[in-house]
Amino acid sequence: MARSYSTDLDSLFSFWGLKGVLYAALAMPLLVWSGFLFPFITTKIIYFRLLVEIAFGIYLILALQYPEIRPRWNWLTRTVLVYLGVIFVASIFGVDFSHSFWGTVERGEGVVTILHFVLYFMILSNVLRTDKEWYRYLFTAAMMIAFTALYGFAQLQCYGFNPLAGDSICSLLLPSQGTRISATIGNAAFFAAFVLFGAFLSLYLTRGASNRFLKVFLWVVVVFEFYIVFETRTRGAVLAAAAGLVIFCLIALFKTKKFKIKALSFGLMGLLLAVGLAIYFNRDAGWIKKSNTLERLASISPSDVTTQSRFDTWGASWRALQDRPILGYGYENYNVGFNKYFPARIFKDQGSQIWFDRAHNIVLDVAVASGFIGLAVYLGIFVAGLWVLVRLFRRSDVDWMEPTTLAILLMVYFFQNLFVFDTQATYLMFFLVLALVVHLHKKYLAGAATPGASYYPGYIAPAIVATLVFAAAYFVNIEPAVANRAVTSGILASKLRDYRAIEPAFKRALSYGTYMDAEFRQRLVDMTLDAVSSAPPDKFSDEEKNEMFQFTVAELEKTLKETPSDAKHHLYLMSMLNRLPNNPEAVDRVISLGQEMIPLSATRPQLYFELGQAHFNKGEYDLGLEQFVEAVELSPTTKESHFNYLLAAIIAGRENIVVEQQKILEELGYELRESEYESIARAYFQAGNKQKVAEYYELTVAADPGNAGYRAKLAVAYKDICQVEKARLSVDEAVRLDSSFVVEAQEFLRQLEEACGK
Structure with a gap:
């Protein structure tokens, strides 16, 4: 009125x-x-x-x-x-x-x-x-x-x-x-x-x-x-x-x-x-x-x-x-x-x-x-x-x-x-x-304003407006903020190595059902992979790791269902599923996701890395190699494309491809790092070529001679081919670099004697 x-x-x-x-x-x-x-x-x-x-x-x-x-x-x-x-x-x-x-x-x-x-x-x-x-x-x-x-x-x-240098x-x-x-x-x-x-x-x-x-x-x-x-x-x-x-x-x-x-x-x-x-x-x-x-x-x-x-x-x-x-x-x-x-x-x-x-x-x-x-x-x-x-x-x-x-x-x-x-x-x-x-x-520039009527709002209009403002404030801001805060507590728990606190924090954050969920789940992937790969058994058991892994996969499936048009969600889920060992259903799901992703983002080399890995997990080496070739053709000058193809060829026993890819990497001007030498050693181990395993762990140690862990792994590689003296020298060097290896070294030497009879 x-x-x-x-x-x-x-x-x-x-x-x-x-x-x-x-x-x-x-x-x-x-x-x-x-x-x-x-x-x-x-x-x-x-x-x-x-x-x-x-x-x-x-x-x-x-x-x-x-x-x-x-x-x-x-x-x-x-x-x-x-x-x-x-x-x-x-x-x-x-x-x-x-x-x-x-x-x-x-x-x-x-x-x-x-x-x-x-x-x-x-x-x-x-x-x-x-x-x-x-x-x-x-x-x-x-x-x-x-x-x-x-x-x-x-x-x-x-x-x-340097913030540790003193007050400033x-x-x-x-x-x-x-x-x-x-x-x-x-x-x-x-x-x-x-x-x-x-x-x-x-x-x-x-x-x-x-x-x-x-x-x-x-x-x-x-x-x-x-x-x-x-x-x-x-x-x-x-x-x-x-x-x-x-x-x-x-x-x-x-x-x-x-x-x-x-x-x-x-x-x-x-x-x-x-x-x-x-x-x-x-x-x-x-x-x-x-x-x-x-x-x-x-x-x-x-x-x-x-x-x-x-x-x-x-x-x-x-x-x-x-x-x-x-x-x-x-x-x-x-x-x-x-x-x-x-x-x-x-x-x-x-x-x-x-x-x-x-x-x-x-x-x-x-x-x-x-x-x-x-x-x-x-x-x-x-x-x-x-x-x-x-x-x-x-x-x-x-x-x-x-x-x-x-x-x-x-x-x-x-x-x-x-x-x-x-x-x-x-x-x-x-x-x-x-x-x-x-x-x-x-x-x-504007003309004179036409006077408008004044309306007294009474008490009902302010009450309605206040209710709407409160509702908007809660659902648009406060609830997402609380969920966001819960996720940061989970991330902090991961940094503090409090692995058992991570999943409850993320569950609490995701329980609010906010627009932030997809990004929360992406962070959950990072926390899960870190916990599964680095948490010691006394702080996070294998059963707990598997439970957290399955929870993460289930949450990624929810994201994919909510946002099926985003190729990123497909790739996240494929990457997680490829890490499940001896799981035919997971492998089939990766391949199915890859086919769904092709219309969404067919030119991403990462898609073919995951598809290739899935086919290798099924033992389908020829189909897997085709996927890695696709990635190489998309990124012919990228180190990762050739290196992943090289690793796949090692596992598949295609030494001609290995030599070819090594030559291409050299021509492109790339030098391998110690972590990449170790990856090659692991691939040869998976292929059963123990001599090559030792050869590439030697290159790994040469690239990082001060790493006690690499020395210990080289010792194991030498044991597998019964090069006893080299195994002993390597384990001694590992102990010299890190005295915490003493007990393990003693047990290793006993196993070496049993295995090689020297």
Whole structure:
């Protein structure tokens, strides 16, 4: 029922509380808690979604009463909402709606999270109504980013610090991403994109600085943050920053009348151009190699491994898009399309990243997820935002620098996203900037608002809203957070070698039935394999190991049933089943899974490794060798493909193939490590060739002479061929290297005498 309601909105405690929640949301990028699986993601997204749900509940009630904070429609707001609608519809008609809606633990996205960011955008663009309010909010955001930049700078200074060396501030910092700084974001590329927002927002704020000290301070922040972007060694972000500065300087040359600014702009453009040319023409110079960032920039070429991987990934993305061009595969289902056209060339070795859930290109990511319709609407968001800023740029009553800075920020953000993808921190800043553009549109371009009716909500509406907010908070955030915490306790138990605590922890986590279950089960595989292979019998009996193994297999079967379109789940289950000894049903299941996986990802060498192993477990050596040949043909220059084929040939007794593969490995420039020599020795043991077993354990020991375990195994190999003196020397050397072998050595020597009679 409409009624007059005269209470001043700004005097309401609830309205101030709403603003407080919006300010609290800015702390999201700072939060990391190691108690979660994927702590850099889960901590942030749980916190942010909870705050948005609270904010939306308060906003909804207030908007009923106060028309002035209701949305005022414009093309930018409409386009954002249409994009949300398109990705929702695309997900309904995609390959896995549940996966699209909830997303994954690792990314923390899904339609549900994008919905929260859109709600944040809608609330922010209508609750902050004055320039003063916006300046304070933007300044808070800029200072939060500046803090993360300082954090990254501290990581840079602490690189190489040994936390065991003594007390230091370095021991309090989060670990960086290898040699690249990542602050509280957890990834150098994401951190660079985030800091770019800070640099340009600080530049934007310089125009509204209330005093000279604040203006100088903000300029210092701008320079410092561009330096931090450079130190992240993120090539896309560095190039985007440089391009953005050049565009800004070009515009400044024509817009400003001040000679000093023209001179500075011209000088900065000249400096950036000179540095770029110097890097290009001196790529092998010593001064380039002394800077990790410059060396990475100089290494950009079509033959660069990272560049090749990007091109291969983009090619697979384009082929996947052609299968579903209208609405794509659904949000968060990029991996399904990528798997189907997996480029085998990116499998360089066992450490290669072979599971991609993003194209590392925002255009292809959006297109594969939501088709050309989704891509058109997504690009429309930038067009709508830039059109508002261009109109503001043309106005005489608007400082040209403000719309210019925001327009360049949007372009820089889009450009660097051509080589990476978004995370929570960059989404937060992107939707904040969009809300700011909406505010500027209201201030300068929109007509007078039509007064709306005020509705007193009474008590029922707030009670309903509170119930819905609580339900959303519990099912969307609290329950997944509790489940996530349970899994980390299981992972901790594994690290502490408390093997009996692992399975109960995972059972507790999986009992909640959250969207995180599939990733929990993948971690369960790692914990199970570690427990089965390394747990001593007194801490984890064979019966307990078998029970845990069977539990893991059963859980993987559930994942496969829930998500049959993801080839990754097939491969996980095949790998586990192949480890069950003397189990014909398991072997048949592996072969059946392999046939199911072929339409999903026929070009993955790992598929044929598992199929080959399954056929070998059945004693079907010829069929098994055919699978290993398939893997070699897919990855003809990869060490693992040839080495696995070599091991299979040894077991099958095809010495001609063994010699051939050894020659190919040598021609490809690969050298075998001690672990690989041992694998060959084990294969010969399985084939019954004891002489070769001893020969390859000799090579194993030669590659790692200080390893007592290898010495002991060589002694056993010598015993099996009754080379008594060599066996004794080897076991003596094992005892010398590790005195714990004494008792076993005495028993070994007794067995040696019995076996060989000497």
